[in-house]
Amino acid sequence: MSSKLDRRKKYTRLVLKESFIKRMQEKPLSTITIKEVCELADINRSTFYSHYKDLYDLLTQIEDKIIEDLNETLTSYNYSEDEEAIRMTEKLMEYIAENHESCQTLFSEHGDPDFQKKVIMLAHTHLLNSLKEDQVAAPYNSEYLSLFIANGSIHVVQNWLKNGLKESPEEIAELIIKLATRGVSGLQS
Template sequence: MSNKLDRRKKYTRMVLKESLMKRLQEKPISSITIKEICELADINRSTFYSHYSDLYDLLYQMEDEILEDISQTMVSCSYTEDEEAIQMTTRLLEYLAENREICQTLFSEHGDPTFQKKVMMFAREYVLKTPPIDNNSTDRETSEYLSLYIANGSIYVIQHWLNNGLKQSPEEMAELIIKLGMKGLSSFQ
């Protein structure tokens, strides 16, 4: 009986998440109602409220799951050499490609800007673990500005990649992101 209940609970949460993602592709969360989500999921409102307090609770739980997955993807990587940075970035991009629809939706104009900032700050922490771009930029403040610049730029490059059909492989994109992050535009001249 307990196993059946767990399956039902998982199914209900899955269809609610899918329904929210479908609506977020069309409009921002502030314009979405619980009634819409329940109708799309074919679930009644009381069932929704037995799982989530509101739409933001559902959205934040989805975002937390993605951040946890990303964290698990990145935690096993080392950040001391360019090759390892490319491998880590490739693994992250593979994760994003595998979860393209949800990631593309959450990074879209209708996605939660708070989530985008969380991802940026998360990426920034990993950028700070990489060696400085040159030996002269070792002061902490400069490193922080540099990491913010690289993390924000990388997120927008990834957004563009997701929105344009993943034309390049994760490996190609990882090399591009690392090349831009470590050597900037001068590496293309």
């Protein structure tokens, strides 16, 4: 009986999340109502409130799950190994492709700017640690290089999502790695 409830709970949350993301694709969060999300999900308001306090709570939970998944991927690879850096970037791009509706919406003009900053800072922190370990750049350059690569990579991903994922995750990962490597190479000369 408990697994049936868990399945129903997961389904309800999934439908609410999908309905909310659909609304965010159409208009800013500040103009979305719980009523319209519930109508689209075909779920009553009391059911919504049994899962979330409000739309911001729902948004926070969606964003936190994505941040958690990205962080898990970033921490499971050694960036200083070229092959692992490529594989890690491919894994991130595969994750984004699998969750493209949510990611595209959250990285769009209707998305939460704070979420976008969190993703950039997460990437920045991981890159900074990698650059310090590699000693590729002078210490004062590591922070700037890390910010440059993180911001540039996020914009490449945003454009990839906006253009309908025309390239494969592997192609985008290879592009990001090539751009990041050329930036590092330029500092060594």
